[in-house]
Amino acid sequence: MKRQLFLRTLLLATWPVAAPAAPLLKAGVFDPAQQAPEFALQGSDGADLTLARFKGRLVLLVFGFTHCPEVCPTTLATLAQARKALGPQAAEVQVVYVTVDPERDDLARIRQYLAAFDPSFIGGTGTPERLAAMRKRYGVVAEKIAQPQASAYGMNHSTSVWLIDRTGRLRAMMPYGHAAQDFVHDLRLLLAGR
Template identity: 65%
Template sequence: MKHRARIPAWLATAAALLSALCALAADRPTLKAGVFEPPRAAPELSLDASTGGTLSLAGYRGKVVLLGFGFTSCPEVCPTTLAVLAQARKRLGPQADQVQVVYVTVDPERDSADRMRAYLKGFDPTFVGGTGTPAQLAAARKNYGVMAERKNIGNTYTVGHSSSVYLIDRQGLLRGMMPYGRLPDDYVHDVRALLSE
């Protein structure tokens, strides 16, 4: 007499769970940015906003947030990144209102809220900057794994820093990290993919 192999209940449950997770992942849009899998809650910010008041990511729930770190005295990387983000926002057309660019300084000594507001306005008047105490900003960088290092140059200094942009979806989940040097259309593609969910 032949005996059928019996599948343990735990194995059947695990297989069903794995199948469900694969189906969920398959439903997610393909991003050009590096993805966080699984997505996780984006660490909250509580900083001084360039628009006045407190900068909090929770205040932008329902929008896709593009979060970067930099400083107003940056000679090349930051203005390049902000110009790309401004171009991407223009190319989004009517969907641009569903996107918020947030730029957090790595140079609290020079970057007041007023200075950040004036600087960001030159790229796009909707961009919001964040500043605060050195301790507050260090905590924000740590939460996002951002490196920043002051480098003295004669009587002044610059700041070497991570230059990727984080993509946060409308539910406040960290979904992707776009490396420096990508084109506006890459951002447009990913923002539209996240808005389509």
């Protein structure tokens, strides 16, 4: 009897126990999470724009340009809807929009552009070299594309949104086209420390 009890206890002690499943994010997860590359740009709010500035808050990092005909305005409108749906928790989320077109996107233009979506959004610009180095660290591509008018051009660029947690770790990347509710789902999980 003692032997059976001992064997049963030993079996239970060595039986693999599944850990509770981690909540699944809708975005593609970086596993393991890694420290997001720091950056230093000029902010559309008049202050230096760095990642460290937002420690303790979630950062949604977006790359785009103000002449973008579809992707950028759609993404920014989606993020504005997500922040609104978060209610009071929206104060813990910062959208940072970094231009891929410093030739046309000065601080005044970026500020005016972002204000049409959400006045809390902060844009960033810098020298072409500094922006290119930042894009490289984040794995972002951006290239000019010619338009029929000789003086005009468009930009092809990465369209995902990078989700950075309160401690500055790159947690996930949300591909273009996700609804505001997907962002709300993921932001609530990250705000809860998951």
